Amino acid sequence: MAEETPRSSRAKMNIVSFLFRCPCAVLFPFLVIGCTNYSTTASVQAPPTLISVVNNGNSNFTIKVRAQNPEFIFQGYRLYSGISEKEVQNPTDLNLGSDCILGPSTLVQPTEYTFEIDPSTKANATGITCRIFATLTPGTYIAMRTLGLAINLQNSSSSFKVSTSSNALIVP
Structure with a gap:
């Protein structure tokens, strides 16, 4: 097994940090490309x-x-x-x-x-x-x-x- 260099360790930490700070960057492509089950029926609001x-x-x-x-x-x-x-x-x-x-x-x-x-x-x-x-x-x-x-x-x-x-x- 190869030993990690400080540079590759920092790169992994930056990626993990980015994913925690910006989860929409990960979820948005999934929702746009990977989600095929959605409804085109409008939601019904309860009257007051x-x-x-x-x-x-x-x-x-x-x-x-x-x-x-x-x-x-x-x-x-x-x-x-x-x-x-x-x-x-x-x-x-x-x-x-x-x-x-x-x-x-x-x-x-x-x-x-x-x-x-x-x-x-x-x-x-x-x-x-x-x-x-x-x-x-x-x-x-x-x-x-x-x-x-x-x-x-x-x-x-x-x-x-x-x-x-x-x-x-x-x-x-």
Whole structure:
């Protein structure tokens, strides 16, 4: 057996060090070339449940929402408002709502979010998860959908995929 030279020993240490610091360099080629079992079916996001909506005055509302979003593709929520329950739960265009982008989440357990609905650009109040810049009118209906990131590998595009609708509430 040949004795290792200090130079070859250092080269091996550099390779091992590189692999620990940059595992994506090892995994990426395997995933691109060696992985043939993947799904082209979009992941389904769970819809949120609207708990309450409170009128704070001056076109400002607070909405309590319970949701569970354990997937890394989770991005946030989209609020829909309209004159009927059917209109907000089945809009003609799913892109017409107002978004609250929260970013990827690692939550596994259901959690309660507090959203502030306000057309102004002031900062979030304490305890507010996200501000949605929209105008609500008392007597109208609201519903929400979860936003998930949808990536199309065939044309290198990405967009939001929305969940089914939440329940609807009447704005007080």
